[in-house]
Amino acid sequence: MQARAFTAQQIACRRGDRILFAGLDLQLEAGGALHLVGPNGTGKTSLLRVLAGLLPPAAPCQIEWQGSLAYLDGRIALDEHLPLAEALRFWAALDKSPPPPLERLGLTRLADIPVRYLSTGQRKRAGLARLIGQQAEHWLLDEPLNGLDAEGTALVEALIAERRAAGGVVVVASHQPIALPGAQVIDLRNFPPPRRGGAGGEGSASDFRTAEPPPQPPTGEGL
Amino acid sequence: MSTFLTLLRRDLARLFSGGRGGALLPVLFFLAVAMLYPFAVGPDGPLLAKTGGGVLWVAALLAAILPLDRLIEPDLELGMFDQWALRGISEEGVVAVRVLAHWLSFGPPLMLAAVPASALVGIDGGKLATVEWGLLAGTPGLAALGVLVASITAGLRGGAALGGFLVMLLAVPLLIFGAGSLSTGGEAGLALTAAVSLVLLAITPFAGAAAIQSERG
Numbered sequence: 246m247q248a249r250a251f252t253a254q255q256i257a258c259r260r261g262d263r264i265l266f267a268g269l270d271l272q273l274e275a276g277g278a279l280h281l282v283g284p285n286g287t288g289k290t291s292l293l294r295v296l297a298g299l300l301p302p303a304a305p306c307q308i309e310w311q312g313s314l315a316y317l318d319g320r321i322a323l324d325e326h327l328p329l330a331e332a333l334r335f336w337a338a339l340d341k342s343p344p345p346p347l348e349r350l351g352l353t354r355l356a357d358i359p360v361r362y363l364s365t366g367q368r369k370r371a372g373l374a375r376l377i378g379q380q381a382e383h384w385l386l387d388e389p390l391n392g393l394d395a396e397g398t399a400l401v402e403a404l405i406a407e408r409r410a411a412g413g414v415v416v417v418a419s420h421q422p423i424a425l426p427g428a429q430v431i432d433l434r435n436f437p438p439p440r441r442g443g444a445g446g447e448g449s450a451s452d453f454r455t456a457e458p459p460p461q462p463p464t465g466e467g468l
Numbered sequence: 469m470s471t472f473l474t475l476l477r478r479d480l481a482r483l484f485s486g487g488r489g490g491a492l493l494p495v496l497f498f499l500a501v502a503m504l505y506p507f508a509v510g511p512d513g514p515l516l517a518k519t520g521g522g523v524l525w526v527a528a529l530l531a532a533i534l535p536l537d538r539l540i541e542p543d544l545e546l547g548m549f550d551q552w553a554l555r556g557i558s559e560e561g562v563v564a565v566r567v568l569a570h571w572l573s574f575g576p577p578l579m580l581a582a583v584p585a586s587a588l589v590g591i592d593g594g595k596l597a598t599v600e601w602g603l604l605a606g607t608p609g610l611a612a613l614g615v616l617v618a619s620i621t622a623g624l625r626g627g628a629a630l631g632g633f634l635v636m637l638l639a640v641p642l643l644i645f646g647a648g649s650l651s652t653g654g655e656a657g658l659a660l661t662a663a664v665s666l667v668l669l670a671i672t673p674f675a676g677a678a679a680i681q682s683e684r685g
Contacts (some may be wrong), residue, residue, distance in 0.1 A: 250521055275662065298551075298553070298554070298624070299553055299554070299684065301548050314553055314554055316550060318547065318550075320545070320547030320550075321546070321547070322548050322550070323546070324482070324546070325542075335474065335478050336679050338470075338474045339471060339474050339475075339555065339557075340555070375551075379555075381554075392584060436564070
C-alpha cells in the first residue's frame with residue numbers, strides 16, 4: 246500500500262524526575278495523522294518535542310522520519326520588532342522557499358505590522374505562515390487551535406488535510422476537538438511508566454531507577 | 469554559505485538597530501566614561517596619561533556587557549533555536565555567527581571611539597596605537613565571553629545581572645594583559661591578550677551550544 250513515513254519504537258519521556266510515559270510505539274503511513282489527546286501534563290508536548298528530535302528521550306529509542314519536519318508550538322519564532330512580512334522573509338531566505346501565502350491565512354493587511362502588535366489569533370496565523378513557508382514534508386503541531394476563531398480552526402483543518410493529501414504525516418497535540426479524518430488517536434495516560442507504585446498512576450523516578458540503570462539520553466546528533 | 473550570511477544579516481540587524489540604542493549605546497557609554505574620568509581625577513596631565521589606558525580598557529569591558537541580555541535569551545524565548553535545530557543548523561554554528569555579529573557591533577565601533585577617548589584622557593600617538601592593537605586583540609575575546617555567558621545565563625531569572633558580573637570576573641585575564649601592554653609598551657602583552665581571545669573564541673561555540681541545548685529541553 247502506501248509507504249511508511251514514520252516509525253518510532255519504545256519512546257519514553259522524562260520531565261525532571263518524573264517519567265511521563267514509556268513503551269510507546271508509533272507508526273504512520275504517508276498521509277496519516279496522529280492526534281494526541283489527554284489532559285494537561287500528560288506529556289503531549291514532550292512527545293512532540295521528542296519526535297521532532299528537540300528533546301532527548303528518557304531511554305534510547307529509534308525514531309525515523311522519511312522526509313523533512315516542521316514544528317509549530319506557542320512560540321512562533323518570528324522577530325517581534327520586525328514587520329510580519331520581513332520576519333517571515335528571514336525564514337524564507339533560510340529555507341530558500343517562496344514567501345508564504347499571506348492572503349490564504351488572512352494576514353495580507355498585517356504584512357507591515359510589527360509582530361509584537363499582533364493579537365493572539367493573528368500570532369497563531371503568523372506561526373502557520375512560517376510553518377507553511379518551510380515546505381516541510383511532515384508537520385508536528387502543538388495546540389494549533391489555541392487562540393484561533395472558528396474560521397481559523399477551519400483553515401487549520403483544511404491546511405492539515407492538504408498536507409496529508411500531499412503525502413505528509415501530521416501529528417497534532419490538542420485538547421480541543423479538531424477534525425482529523427482517519428487519524429490515530431493516542432491518549433498518553435495509556436502508556437504509564439513500568440512498575441509504577443501504588444494507585445497514584447504516576448511513576449516516580451526511584452521506581453524507574455530500580456527497574457533499570459539510569460538511561461543516558463543520547464546527545465542530539467545533527468542538531 | 470548562504471545560511472551563514474542569512475544568520476549573520478539577521479544578527480547584525482538585531483544588534484545594530486534592535487531597540488535601546490542598538491550598537492550606539494556601548495560606544496556612547498565608552499565615550500562617557502572617557503569623558504568623566506578627567507573630571508573625577510582632575511586636570512593632572514601626566515597622571516591621566518599614565519592611568520587613562522587602563523580606564524579605557526575597563527570602559528571597553530563594561531561597554532561590551534551592555535548588549536548581553538539581547539544576545540541569546542530572546543531567541544531562546546522565541547523558539548528560534550528549535551526551528552534552527554529542525555533545519556539541521558547546529559547551535560555551534562549559530563553561536564559562532566553570533567560571536568562574529570556581536571564583535572562587529574561593538575569591537576570596530578569601540579576602536580573608532582578610542583581615538584577621541586584617548587584624546588580625552590591625554591594619551592598620545594604611540595600609546596594610542598598600543599590601545600588600538602590591544603582592543604583589536606582583546607575585543608574578539610570579550611565578544612566570545614559575552615556570548616558564552618549570555619548562553620549560560622539565558623533563561624535564568626535575573627540572568628542579565630548575573631551575566632554582567634560573570635563577564636567582569638572572567639574578563640580579568642584579558643584586562644590584565646590588554647591594559648598591561650600599555651604600561652610595559654611591549655608586544656608580549658598584546659600577544660597574550662590575543663592568546664586569551666583565541667582560547668575564548670575556540671571554546672565559546674561548543675560551550676555555548678551545550679548550554680543552549682540544556683536550556684532548550
